[in-house]
Amino acid sequence: MNIIALVKQTPDTAQLSAAMDGMRLSAEGGPRIVNPWDEYTLETAIQTREEHGGKVTALCLGPPEAADALKTALAMGVDEAILVSDPVMADSDCLTSARILVAAIRRIGAFDLIVGGRAAIDGNTAATAVQIAALLGVPLVSYVADLKSLDPSARTITAVRLLERARETVTSRLPALITVVKEINEPRYPSLIGIRKAARASIPVWKCEDLGLDASAVGAGASKVAWQAELPPIREANVEMIDGGPEDAARILVDRLIEEKVI
Amino acid sequence: MASNVLVWIEQEDGQADPIAWQAMAAASKVAGDLDGSLTAVVFGDQVADIARQAIEAGADRVYTTEDASLVRYRVEPYAKLLARILENEPPSVILAGASTAGLELTAYVAALTDAGLAPDCTDLHIEGDQLVAVRPALVGNLVSRVKFTGTGHRIITVRRNVFQPAYGDESRTGEAVDIPAEQAEDEIPTRVESVETADGKVSLTEASIIVSGGRGVGGPEGFQPVRELADALGGALGASRAAVDAGWIPYVHQVGQTGKTVQPDLYIACGISGAIQHLAGMKNARVIVAINKDADVPLYKYAHYGIAGDLFSYLPAIVEEVRKRLGR
Amino acid sequence: MLSPIEKILFAIVAVVSLYLASVTFRRMIRIITRGQGRLSWDRPAGRLMTGIKAVVSQNNMIRNRPFVSLAHTAIAWGFILYVAVNLIDVLEGMVPGFVFPGENAAGRIYRLLVDLMTAAVLAGMVVLLIRRFIVKSRTLDVAPQVKLHPGAVDGIKRDSLIVGFFILGHVGFRLLGASFDIAIHGPDPWQPVAALAAGLLADLEPSFQTAGLHASWWIAVGLVLAFLPWFPYSKHAHLFMGPFNLMTSPDRNSPGAMDALDFEDESIEQFGAGRITDLNRTHITDAFACIMCNRCQDACPAYATGKELSPAALEVNKRYHLRDHMKSLATGGGDEEPLLTYAISESALWACTTCGACTEACPVGNEPMFDILSMRQNQVLMESAFPNELKGAFTGIERNGNPWQMAGDRMEWTEALDFKVPTVAENPDYDVLLWVGCAGAFDPGARDTARAIATVMHRSGIDFAVLGNDESCTGDLARRAGNEYLFSMAAEGNIETLNAAGADRKRIVTGCPHCLHTLKNEYGALGGRYEVMHHTQLIADLRNDGRIAVNGEEGTRATYHDPCYLGRHGGEYEAPREALAAAGPNLVEMARSRNRSFCCGAGGAQVWKEEEEGREAVSDNRFREARETGADTLAVGCPFCARMMNDANKRAGEPMRVRDIAEIVAESMQE
Incomplete structure (x- = not known):
């Protein structure tokens, strides 16, 4: 089995506090971690290799610091890690990112399974992995909560997808791309031996020319959307206590929650 | 400059998902703003009723594809079909609800048609002559304003319950267009083996809404109103360690340091005082509501809204209100 | 003849x-x-006397x-x-x-x-x-x-x-x-x-x-x-091996002070104990010294509450394994089987609270607790196989400097005080450094204790400062949970911070016995030597010097729960009792107190995971004993004991008042 694990490095939202705003956290230099869903991606890829043999390659698109996320991947137990990083790639939208990653996947060569996370905690578009499947023309099985069976000789995979109101069991051909949700497993904590191995490993960095991409085909210029991040309206620092009887309080609370766009 | 709008009507077993009419409402607004026509797109098997409802809800035209292979949403046949439809359309705005299916379908179609994509939006408006989509990012800690820079299709999904659904007008008429399916069953690489409904069994770690109970619920039966609110909101049921230790609810529901760490958009804590062990698991929720008899529990320090009262009288009222307002 | x-x-x-x-x-x-390290044989005369004394006095048994x-x-x-x-x-x-x-x-x-x-x-x-x-x-x-x-x-x-x-x-x-x-x-x-x-x-x-x-x-x-x-x-080798073990056991700063592992040496490929020969020589000797009297088992809180752990069984299993493979082990083989297959179950391994009651009870100086800690190191550093709940605590220490992954301000607890608690930056000439600890900084209950300690210090005119957001978890829980690597990183960072703050030339006071034990007894081996005291020691000193006046209500009855890391591991039994007595209440002792104190169930990283399967919670067992004294107040001296006893108190319908001694004293200082 040749397995490719898609990994992103994201800000650490657990570091957020009242004293720290989202802008500061998303800005360069803020604490960065492996995208929480991608820990499950890596665990899925490693477990699959442990069961069926083969090799896991972790692939990450991001700034040079994103190599840290790949160090974590190596420490967890992937066999190889590749960072795709080029300053001209900055501000690529998800489709452009997907194209860059597809070029990198083609360079890696033949694969049986690509694993990605449901979404990345920063952009939360849940689109890039889907678009990679579309561009590669391989079957997509998303929101996987349980990898029920994988048969390398029959070239099939059966998985349970976690949908909003159902669990759907799907069989697909291999090679395929799956995206996983947090229910699928418990990501391992890197062992010290893993951390040491990761520290010694060198991570190749692929740039546009390594992927045969023209600089005009990547980055903001090649993207179909541009975005600007802003802080949401400042909320009251203190709790708003809702007084009144059950009916009144219920009405006010539901009003607030609708205003907050959380229900 | 005028631009046509297409909206995908998500359905299951011949029933439209409520989010589809919310997307339809957003689409009507955009079509009005952009002075374009509004086309609904319905895929499935025996979906004529939905096609008619779409016209009643505001569509000028409905593209319908009925085929046994489309009876249940699958990304490949749906996306290839929608992409082919879009190939024959001038650059348009495409809207769908940001359900698991909607998010996936739109991303796939954007890749096939080289379109711009703005998923999970909470607001759409025109600035100058540009369509701007507003979406939360970084777990609600940032607001991202997305503008489309290309000349092709613009694809947008809208967050559930943000747009008021479009109401039907039975007198409306529109054009019905039948479109053949794109892929035969044997060309589709995935096969659905079985479907199990997951009512009331929303996954804690993926839930965007969690309603939790603690020591204050008083016993196993005290979880009933908590569970009802979770169901009414389509959320997951959580619990504090105290409630789990007491044997009132299984460990799989435990939120906290030694249970699940969660980061939903909304966390409603009922009868939970806010011991650090619990805070550790849920403090990063976007909006926290604390309901507790005691007006002086530590959790209020972390909560955004608080109700100091008996949860057994407040929760049923909230459940009622939610059902009324969200039409469930 | x-x-x-x-x-x-x-x-x-x-x-x-x-x-x-x-x-x-x-x-x-x-x-x-074949074991690791060396048996201790420095100052042979003193060690010989230790052995002779133990054999002649028989005191280790008679107690x-x-x-x-x-x-x-x-x-x-x-x-x-x-x-x-x-x-x-x-x-x-x-x-x-x-x-x-x-x-x-x-x-x-x-x-x-x-x-x-x-x-x-x-x-x-x-x-x-x-x-x-x-x-x-x-x-x-x-x-x-x-x-x-x-x-x-x-x-x-x-x-x-x-x-x-x-x-x-x-x-x-x-x-x-x-x-x-x-x-x-x-x-x-x-x-x-x-x-x-x-x-x-x-x-x-x-x-x-x-x-x-x-x-x-x-x-x-x-x-x-x-x-x-x-x-x-035969187990009767204890006749020689018991005294031999007592004489060759390592000198520790405290009965629970662990040895640092060497992470610099790249040639070392085994951390912790996976097999019997990975254990230290002194802990292999333990197996030969054990007479299987089960005194450690009697004292073990995990065993008493029906967990799979018995420290005695661990030594017995080691010994029987050695006996079965005597010849092959003596000739270089025989250690293929992992300890977890025969010496101890995985649940037992993670049930240990590291309370030190077993090492305290053993007449021949065995340290089953250290076998467990070494095996945990193997599970975490080599196998990455440990209770999943601990991951959050590890990640918290790594990323947030506290095991709860709290991102907030470490000074927030001071906001409710009517005086300012200065940081070292604001008061560089301080006399005493108050080490608040993660609990004091973040846990709503422990914040009350931290405020009480600060209040006592403030009213006694002590010139003190805190590290504020420069303070970080000492790493105690990581160490007891087997994550020595994380501990060493936490320790290095804190030693750097403390030395930069001049704490190596001042006195440190802390409200957390776990922080106390780590700072005082374990950082030394990593280059951080500090004079550290518990807040009850400070209070007892202040009272003896006449620097605080307390007018506590007399006639109330309080019982005191000795925290393992202040008592057995810290050797301090008197100061907390003096501090408590100063505040008024009459002290009623529990049957298991001082060096026989029964753990609250939190230590050894237990509070960061679910309790192992057993008959009852350790905390419920201890709380019942506290209640049986008839006291109305259960006085504690550790934020984690406080958490465990508070939870047990709530489960029992709150028949007692659980308070830290600092809070009782601070209250009694009010007019």
């Missing part, structure tokens, strides 16, 4: 016995040297189970004497006409002493045999949920029976020999016990009497020769 043929025979038997013993003892020594220990003392003292007696008997047998020390006053005293001690040994042995085989004391059993070597239950009984009869035989026939001697040579008022039997023998044929004398000598001495090579296979 012996005939020439007997003498030749004896020489042959002795040579064979000594040769076989040298083979088996060498095996034991080789197995010990637990006094009655049974009395029987043991009789046997132990008897056998110390019998080392000499056997040598003398051999000489008397081999050298014609030699009688020690002669027919004089010394000889009479010698004979009297041997005679009485022989009786004492026999009586002691009978008591112990009755206890084990007739009364069947349940303290000698191991509960069924505990992993135990399949041969151990019968093996221990057989071993005990053999030794029982060896002792009865050896000492009994020595006595019989003395009786024959009296029957042959006439009455001896200096051997009153031997004289009792001599009367019965007096009428026998003289040749029969002589034969009896020889036979008794042969059986008494022969049993020793027969037993000698067998010692390393």
Whole structure:
């Protein structure tokens, strides 16, 4: 089995506090971690290799610091890690990112399974992995909560997808791309031996020319959307206590929650 | 400059998902703003009723594809079909609800048609002559304003319950267009083996809404109103360690340091005082509501809204209100 | 006395016995040297005294189970004497006409002493045999949920029976020999016990009497020769190995202070103990020293609450594994099996609260707690197989500097005070550094304690400062959970911060015994040497110096729960009691207090995971005991004890008030 694990490095939202705003956290230099869903991606890829043999390659698109996320991947137990990083790639939208990653996947060569996370905690578009499947023309099985069976000789995979109101069991051909949700497993904590191995490993960095991409085909210029991040309206620092009887309080609370766009 | 709008009507077993009419409402607004026509797109098997409802809800035209292979949403046949439809359309705005299916379908179609994509939006408006989509990012800690820079299709999904659904007008008429399916069953690489409904069994770690109970619920039966609110909101049921230790609810529901760490958009804590062990698991929720008899529990320090009262009288009222307002 | 043929025979038997013993003892020594590190043998004179004192005083045993220990003392003292007696008997047998020390006053005293001690040994042995085989004391059993070597239950009984009869035989026939001697040579008022039997023998044929004398000598001495090579296979090797273990055990800053692992040396490829030879030599010696008395099991909070852990079973399993593989282990093999397959179950491994009660209870200086900690290191650093809940705590220490992954401000707790708590940056010339700890900084309950400590210091006019957001988890929980690597990183960071703040030249006060223990006893090995005290020690000092006036309400009754890391690991039992007494309440002690205190259930990283499967929660067991004192207040001195006792109190319907001593004192300081 040749397995490719898609990994992103994201800000650490657990570091957020009242004293720290989202802008500061998303800005360069803020604490960065492996995208929480991608820990499950890596665990899925490693477990699959442990069961069926083969090799896991972790692939990450991001700034040079994103190599840290790949160090974590190596420490967890992937066999190889590749960072795709080029300053001209900055501000690529998800489709452009997907194209860059597809070029990198083609360079890696033949694969049986690509694993990605449901979404990345920063952009939360849940689109890039889907678009990679579309561009590669391989079957997509998303929101996987349980990898029920994988048969390398029959070239099939059966998985349970976690949908909003159902669990759907799907069989697909291999090679395929799956995206996983947090229910699928418990990501391992890197062992010290893993951390040491990761520290010694060198991570190749692929740039546009390594992927045969023209600089005009990547980055903001090649993207179909541009975005600007802003802080949401400042909320009251203190709790708003809702007084009144059950009916009144219920009405006010539901009003607030609708205003907050959380229900 | 005028631009046509297409909206995908998500359905299951011949029933439209409520989010589809919310997307339809957003689409009507955009079509009005952009002075374009509004086309609904319905895929499935025996979906004529939905096609008619779409016209009643505001569509000028409905593209319908009925085929046994489309009876249940699958990304490949749906996306290839929608992409082919879009190939024959001038650059348009495409809207769908940001359900698991909607998010996936739109991303796939954007890749096939080289379109711009703005998923999970909470607001759409025109600035100058540009369509701007507003979406939360970084777990609600940032607001991202997305503008489309290309000349092709613009694809947008809208967050559930943000747009008021479009109401039907039975007198409306529109054009019905039948479109053949794109892929035969044997060309589709995935096969659905079985479907199990997951009512009331929303996954804690993926839930965007969690309603939790603690020591204050008083016993196993005290979880009933908590569970009802979770169901009414389509959320997951959580619990504090105290409630789990007491044997009132299984460990799989435990939120906290030694249970699940969660980061939903909304966390409603009922009868939970806010011991650090619990805070550790849920403090990063976007909006926290604390309901507790005691007006002086530590959790209020972390909560955004608080109700100091008996949860057994407040929760049923909230459940009622939610059902009324969200039409469930 | 012996005939020439007997003498030749004896020489042959002795040579064979000594040769076989040298083979088996060498095996034991080789197995010990397959372990890691070295046995401690610095300052040999002092260590020798430790061993002698322990053997002679028998104090390690008498403090637990006094009655049974009395029987043991009789046997132990008897056998110390019998080392000499056997040598003398051999000489008397081999050298014609030699009688020690002669027919004089010394000889009479010698004979009297041997005679009485022989009786004492026999009586002691009978008591112990009755206890084990007739009364069947349940303290000698191991509960069924505990992993135990399949041969151990019968093996221990057989071993005990053999030794029982060896002792009865050896000492009994020595006595019989003395009786024959009296029957042959006439009455001896200096051997009153031997004289009792001599009367019965007096009428026998003289040749029969002589034969009896020889036979008794042969059986008494022969049993020793027969037993000698067998010692390393028997738990009764504790006779030598117990004192040996006490003498060669490492010097620790505290009974719980762990050794640092070397992460710099890239050639080291094993961290912690996966197999028996990964254990330290001193902990392999533990297995040979163990007499399987189960005193540690009696003291263990995990065992008492029905978990799979028994520290005694761990030593028994180690020992039986060594016994099964004695030869192959001595020759370089035999260690393929992971410890977790035979020594201890995984649940037991993670049930240990590292309270130190087992090491405190052990008469021969065994440290089963350290085996567990080494095995946890293997599970975390090598295998990455540990309770999943701990991951969050590890990640929290790594990323947020606290195990709850709290991102907030470490100074927030000071906001509710009516005075300002300065940081080191704001008050660089401080006298005392208040180490708040993660609990004090973030846990709503512990924040009250932190505020009480700050209030006491403020009102006493102490010039103090805190590190504020520069403070970070000491790493105690990571260390006890086996994540030594994370601990070493946490420690390095804190040592740098503390030294930059000049804390190495000042005094540190902390409200958390875990922080206290780590800062005081464990950072030293990593280059951070600090004078650290617990807040109750500060309060006791302030009170003794007359620097604080308290006017607490008298007449209330409080009981005090000794935190393991302040008491057993910190050696401090008095200061908290003085501080509490100063605030007014009458102290009612729990049955298990001071060095016998029963853990709250939080330590050893337990509070960061779900409690292992068992009969009840450790905290409920302890809380019940506190409640039985009839006190209305349960005074604590540790934020984690406070958490555990508070939760247990709530589960019980809040019959008590759980408060930290600092809070009780701060309250009583108010007008």
